[in-house]
Amino acid sequence: MSNQANESQYFDLHTTGIGYLNRIREVKPKGRGAKPFLAVTVAALCGNKEAVEYRYIDCNTVGAEAEKLVRRCIDAVNAEKKVLVSFRIGDCWADPFTYSSGPKQGQHGASLKGRLLYIGWIKVDGEFVYEAKPRDAVPAEQQGTDQGSEGDQSAA
Numbered sequence: 001m002s003n004q005a006n007e008s009q010y011f012d013l014h015t016t017g018i019g020y021l022n023r024i025r026e027v028k029p030k031g032r033g034a035k036p037f038l039a040v041t042v043a044a045l046c047g048n049k050e051a052v053e054y055r056y057i058d059c060n061t062v063g064a065e066a067e068k069l070v071r072r073c074i075d076a077v078n079a080e081k082k083v084l085v086s087f088r089i090g091d092c093w094a095d096p097f098t099y100s101s102g103p104k105q106g107q108h109g110a111s112l113k114g115r116l117l118y119i120g121w122i123k124v125d126g127e128f129v130y131e132a133k134p135r136d137a138v139p140a141e142q143q144g145t146d147q148g149s150e151g152d153q154s155a156a
Helices: 064-072 074-078
Strands: 014-027 037-046 053-061 083-098 108-124 127-131
Touching: 014 053, 014 064, 014 074, 037 064, 037 083, 053 064, 053 083, 064 074, 064 108, 064 127
Parallel strands: 053 108
Antiparallel strands: 014 037, 014 083, 037 053, 083 108, 108 127
16 A cells, blocks of 8 residues: 555645735733744735725744744834845635724624745845745756757746
8 A cells, every 4th residue: 555545645735926014013922832932914916006905914834944934024024124135925714803993893804824835035115135036947067068058048
């Protein structure tokens, strides 16, 4: 019998785009066995470039690399610098709630939530501070002449 038959299979729902990081915070949930996690709100850009709209997605940061990169941005976000990232968010869902105070008290609302899985690049106030290396990148010293010339490679 194959181990493959016993493995769980999942369907991934990924949202990709660019957006601004806001409200980076450590969340310490109450309850037995609840583990703290790093949360961030991504203000995802959408719509026409001339009339950009934002979709706010509250995320828990998943994976060591994504967490490390978000932590690198804490000081810039707290200093109110514009931190723009390319992102991949998994498994978005709507979380319904009722406003408990303010002018919307008693009204129903919904918050978009997801898991921040990946950051492809980071710009702080318009300057690149991080760019992920392609997964299939081969260090220059390991490339042979059979790889083709630079002009032969197509852009992704």
